[in-house]
Amino acid sequence: MTIGIVGVKKGMTRVFKEDGQSVPVTVIEATPNRIT
Structure with a gap:
């Protein structure tokens, strides 16, 4: 069984850590997506 995700790259951004x-x-x- 393969586990993954299919998607389209929309861009880049950044998130900030607590520090x-x-x-x-x-x-x-x-x-x-349809899962059968």
């Missing part, structure tokens, strides 16, 4: 350090993250749009 103020920024962490780069990728924004991915995951459209509805």
Whole structure:
């Protein structure tokens, strides 16, 4: 069995940790998927 996610990369942004350090993250749009 394969576990994964299908999506489209929408861009990059950053989130901030409690200590103020920024962490780069990728924004991915995951459209509805049918699981059978």
